[in-house]
Amino acid sequence: MDFKRLMRNLDWYLIGAALLLMLGGLALIASATYSYAQTSGGFWHVRRQSIFMLAGIILAAVSLRYDYHQLKHYAKYLYVFNLLLLAAVMLFGHSQLGAQRWLQVGPISFQPSEFSKILLTVCLATFLERRIEWLESFTDYLPVFLYIVVPFVLVMKQPDLGTSLAFIAILTGMIFVSGFRYKWFASLFAAGVALFPAFWLVLQDYQRNRIKVFLNPEMDPFGSGYHVIQAKIAIGSGSLFGKGWLAGSQSQLNFLPENHTDFIFSVLGEEFGFIGTTCIILLYLVIIWRGITIAINADDDFGTLLAVGATSLFMFHIFVNIGMNAGIMPVTGVPLPFFSYGVSSLMTNLGLVAILLNIRLREQRLQF
Amino acid sequence: MLNKEKLNRIYALFAIYLAAFVLLLGRMAYLQLWRADYYDKQAEGNRLRQSRIMAPRGLILDAKGRELANNLPSYGVSLQKQNDYDEATLQELAAILHMPLTKIKERIKENVNYYQPIRLKSGLNPKDPDDMELITKIEERRRNLSGVLLEVQPIRQYCFKNLAAHTLGYVGEVSEYEIEHGIFENIAPGSIVGKAGLEKSYDEVLRGRDGAFMEEVDASGNVVQHYDSLKPLPGKNIRLTIDLQLQKVLEETIDSHLAYLRSSGLAPRARAASVVVLDPKTGAVKAMVSRPDFDPNWFVDGISSRRWNSINNDPNYPMNNKAISGEYPPGSTFKIVTGSAAFELHKVGLNEPIYDGGFHPDVPTMGNAGGEVLGWLTFIDGLAMSDNVYFYELGKRVGIDNLARYASVYGFGRKTGIDLEGESLGLVASKEVKKKIWNEDWRLGDTFNAAIGQGFNLATPLQLAVMLSSVANGGIRHTPYLVDKIIDSDGRESTPKRPAGEKINVSAQTISYMQEGMAATTREGGTAAYFSSLPKRVAGKTGTAENSMGRDHGIFVAYGPIEDPQLVAVCLVEQGGFGATAAGPIVYQVFEEYFRQQGWQPRYRPVARHSAEENDATSAAKQTEKASDQAKAAAASEKKQPDKAQVQPKGEERGAQAQTAPAPDKKNGATGRRQRKKQ
Structure with missing residues (x-):
């Protein structure tokens, strides 16, 4: 593939949106860690995020050399690798904030569950693509469900509700496109509601608490409800124009915990106001729009499913994260793509962008 | 390539995702535009x-x-x-x-x-x-x-x-x-x-x-x-009108004198007392004391229950400011009201003699204490010696209604208006009062009682001080006050609002007779002759308030110097007995301190006690002679409390000493006793 053609066929909307989001994210990570940087002397988070961002971009660029279709051949191994990775977390992982999610490799600790999202997308796309012509009845889908149930259970065990729900989002997006009947969705939803009490028992105490607090944050304003209330206050007090970069009292005075990771959107809301949040949400819309477009124009069903999976994953993260910041979704440990501090998540998202770009590059287009 | 159905599904998926974006943007608009003020306040409240x-x-x-x-x-x-x-x-x-x-x-x-x-x-x-x-x-x-x-x-x-x-x-x-x-x-x-x-x-x-x-x-x-x-x-x-030095001397004097009264047996229950010292020209309160007392520091951050109980269980109510809230029969000090009424209504002439035969012919059961007979008396002597029969007669001539009227003129029966809370009204004896309290008709005996300040009459020490100020200043009624100036943080001074002095409805002539009678009280032959040793002349009046609950309350009121009255002092000692012994010495000390502050030296220097005694030997002898006559009368007048008669001689001896040297010792406490008439 010559360079000129590559440049022409790259999806610049997607690249531009991702780059702008990452740069915006860096500015907000700087703001969120400003007081920490003052005392410890240096924007450690910003530097680390930038380094991984550059590394990720280079890796993504390099990956474009390889046709995504080859992934199909590695799906089996990737699936096993994924299970091993999640099992390793259970065996060797260390906990943070009540969940065992981290794995230390040399100097770098990372969250395998982030990578397992991308692995699962690839594996599921492969698995579905192979069966897509035979998916007629509900029972035809049972192997698909079985396929993801193992990694799903492993992630639930960590426990990582966010990632397990992300798996469901990927699956839902893909089977939706594969022609899973609406009435089956309805029946599953009904079954989910009916099974909710059982599900409730499986949840960890802190997860139950989060859901309870989501329903009524005032129940425990200084405990579990604190995040929900403070995030809403931060966003709301940003008003139309925001309080200005580094000038948000909620963010700068630490009323808002975890504000460089899961709650970074609240910092955005407080410091850049409605204008800031609208711009960022629209940039995410660009990503989703490109994702859907790429899915439509993909070379084959595998590409379509892969693009739909990646787009659904983005959508899930965007909606759940912004939703929980805005108080319309319960608090689940879901980072905001490109924006939240967290190198595992950043690398995963760059990986997803690379896959989308790859699909785009290999469309069967009329060549003039 | 995608078939039609799959394509439709992707569009549907996109539509759902678009809806999610619309929801997020809507939520942002709600939080950041619609509810921005609310959350802004919340953020401020946090911060x-x-x-x-x-x-x-x-x-x-x-x-x-x-x-x-x-x-x-x-x-x-x-x-x-x-x-x-x-x-x-x-x-x-x-x-x-x-x-x-x-x-x-x-x-x-x-x-x-x-x-x-x-x-x-x-x-x-x-x-x-x-x-x-x-x-x-x-x-x-x-x-x-x-x-x-x-x-x-x-x-x-x-x-x-x-x-x-x-x-x-x-x-x-x-x-x-x-x-x-x-x-x-x-x-x-x-x-x-x-x-x-x-x-x-x-x-x-x-x-x-x-x-x-x-x-x-x-x-x-x-x-x-x-x-x-x-x-x-x-x-x-x-800034108060209170003078710290005078207040201090007064507090020390009252404590030591009460202790003396108790320990000497003169008044074993003398624990409660009050003193008011006023400037008769303005109504400014120069000193005010009430006993028993308390330490206000106890209350500042919540009083301990032990201290509170000690205050609460004291039968003499330490928390009450008796100078303004204690109501007592004014006793003989009320004779000023009776006298004023008589002169104002022309019921008696200054030199008109009235015969004291030991009792009043209209109500023979009421006479001088012990049936003492002083013979023909004019007003000045009658007041100086505090003769009861003379004032019964004046009371009879004036009538109870006029007595009540003049009592009001001098300020009895209503608050003086001092800038303190908790003032009592007192009570002016009248037909209506008796009707109300006892539901009985008025009798001449009641008028007699009222005329000498007993019976239904009740006054606070402050009311007595206000009455006396009007006498001292020639008939002006000033509202007593304690706060002279209010000083703000920049040092600017302002005067709190207070009513101007008003002329009372008693003629200057009448007032001057009262002054003369009071001046005579502290001269030889008066009921408080020991005041004559002060460097300036002081006019006074003794009083004894009948107390059905125990020993009588002793009252003494005085003003001085006579030529230019600068100070009015009223002292009341509950259950202290006679005014001249119980209260007079305290008032004496007030004047002595005040005069000392003015640079007026006492006539008899306490240091020269020995020579003073010699110089005054003759007058002392004379006094003693007179005193023994009075002693009998006094003994008889105190049938209720026979012990009084027994302590009498002790007082006489001390009196002789104190007469010559009224130093600030306890001994002069009983000085006035031998001069005492019925009070």
């Missing part, structure tokens, strides 16, 4: 905390600017207003403050409607090791005790403890009752307000206005920035 700066209470100064009450720095522990309180913090706080958790929660509840910090403990004295330990503990645990404030709080100090306690009053934390009933304007719980005395009546002047400042705090409660918002407005100082 900003209001703390109170206590305004120092105004000082109370004496007439010469010396501090009687000031403020000590101290600490108070408060809880920042929050929507919710951390249980663990409250528990730890309760442990540190030695305060039950329920009590803290109660305080929080009480303060629901106020935005100021909730005061939990006040008056922590940095000099007290226990208090200091508490302060340090809170300071050390500050990070854990989020929302707990250590406020600097000035605490009231009464510099001379018991001195003028009833006049100054005391302060304390505003009570729930006071808040509910709006007794103080704009008051928050935990505020310190005046509870009694001048602290109460001038509370608004003294209190000032608490300031507040804003602090920007972070989520752990650490102060990030400090903004001044409202500077405290210090309370204004008040």
